[in-house]
Amino acid sequence: MPLQLNVQFNIVMYSVLAGVLTGILFDIYRILRGVKIPKVIIVIEDLLFWSLCTLIIFTFLLYTNYAFLGVYVYIFIFIALALYFKIFSRFVVMIENRIGKIIFKVFRVAIKTFLYPFRVILKKMGNKNR
Template sequence: MPLNLNMQFNLLMYSLIAGFITGVLFDIYRGIRGLNSIKVLTVIEDILFWILTALIVFTFLLYTNYAFLTPYVYIFIIISLLIYLRVFSNDFYSIEQLIAKKINKTIRIIFKNIIYPIKIIFSKVIDKSK
């Protein structure tokens, strides 16, 4: 039974969105993974990432278009993923790295400010015990 035009349009749009979701997840994973020198660990991380991504995309498609997995869905997911990687990936990745650096710096400052009074107290206690 052929699908009506509205359902086909929704199928196309949700497939494109699924490709963009895959691209965003890939950029997040790329930021988390960094550069590993251990090849076995990298292979395991990659396999686990793609399994998680497949589950997320399948769940998204299940809830949005009842998981119609036709060849067109795969084609449009790949097309939108390639568009994302060509157009948006570099900007998103640089913004992600900037946010990660700011969060890391904030955590270090907070940690040092919490530890500093403790160091002073311990240094005074140790000095009095001698």
């Protein structure tokens, strides 16, 4: 018995969302990975990333369309991923970089603020020994 039209539409839409989610995860991974890393570490990181990405996408599809994995689900994931990289990837990477800089700055200021009293105490202790 064929699936109802609304169920098929939901499966296609969730497949497209899974493709976009994969693209966003890959952009985050690309930013975190860096540039100058030995090839062996890159291979290990890639295997770990794609394993994690597979688990995330499968879990997403499991909860949204009961893991109905037909051929067209993979086709729509691939189409959405290709369109994401072609159209949106530049902007998402730019936004992710800005968010990363803001988070880094907040952590840096928080750590310096937290360590400041200790630096003052250590400095005063150092002056007494002279």
